[in-house]
Amino acid sequence: MQPKSLLLIDDDLELTELLTEYLSPQEYSIDVAHDGKTGLTMATSAKHFDLILLDVMLPVMDGFEVLKKLRQTDLTPVLMLTAKGDDFDRIFGLEMGADDYLPKPFNPRELSARIKAIVRRIDHLAxxxxxxxxxxxxxxxxxxxxxxxxNxxxxxxxxxxxxxxxxxxxHCGNLVSKQQLSEQVLGRKLAAFDRxxxxxxxxxxxxxxxxxxNEKIKTVRGSGYIFTESLV
Incomplete structure (x- = not known):
């Protein structure tokens, strides 16, 4: 099986070495950038990446600016690495087009699980x-x-x-819970206060x-969402 290609953009040298050692045996090919500008250049190069792991706090160009510029031309899945407890970073990253986030410090096993969930979704669609x-x-x-x-x-x-x-x-016309969406799309259970x-x-x-x-997605407060239009 062809290894999945990951781009890790993080200025923490010790962390990038640890994650490279941890993830490489799991059939991932890992490229590393230690500042935002270099990371953006690598992300938009001819090389294909299956997933980008993007830290928020980066030298030269921060993670939000990298994501903003990346999303102008590229829809590669992005997992943001955010400061623990910083809700603003998480929400802002999601608004800008990040696929998911993981607060630091994190257990490498948790990161591996998040990566596998995104990779499974990619493979399922393919x-x-x-x-x-x-x-x-x-x-x-x-x-x-x-x-x-x-239209x-x-x-x-x-x-x-x-x-x-x-x-x-x-599931048009039927309620789909947030928990169901999180498990099927993000590959994880929805935590309390997770938006x-x-x-x-x-x-x-x-x-x-x-x-x-026309509003097409109705919110059922505290439960989930309903797609309101009928299929043809």
Whole structure:
């Protein structure tokens, strides 16, 4: 099996060495950058990365600026490494298009589990390209090439956003809990006060709202979400 290619952008030399030693035997190929500018250059080079691990506090260019510039041209999954207890960093990163976050300090096993969850999602989509296109009067969601159109306008989605919308549309008219979305898309249980799913849904609403005035995702407070339009 071809090793999955990871890009680790972090200025902590000891941590990057530890993670490289820990993850390499798990069939990951790891490239490392120790500042944001170098990391962005590597991330946007010709080399393909399956996942980017991106620290927030970086020299030269911080992690948010790296993510902002990356998302202008690239939808590679990004796992943000944030300061423990800093809710602003987590929410801001998710708003800017990060797929998930992990607060420092963390157990390497927890990081490995997060990476595996994202990789599984990528492989699942790649191996299930014959899934049916999901369409409403305004939306067309195509699992084959992971694209979304709203009233013929193409909308770029991150892998996490695509996964959430696919589940919601597949269960149109029915409540899908935040816990279910977190487990199926992020590969982890939803922790108390975790707003990850809320932020991804908010991003979806903003993107779709550029081309449609009709609210398509209803919030059921304290429970989850319902995709309100019928499939055609």
């Amino acid at each position: 191996n299930n390209q014959q899934q049916l296109v999901l369409s409403t009067a305004e939306l067309v969601l195509n699992p084959t090439n992971q694209t979304l159109q709203c 013929t306008h193409p909308i770029e989605l991150t892998g996490t956003e695509f996964g959430i919308l696919h589940i919601l549309m597949s 990850s799913i809320d932020m991804h849904v908010s991003n979806l609403r903003k993107k779709i709202g550029q081309y449609s005035e």
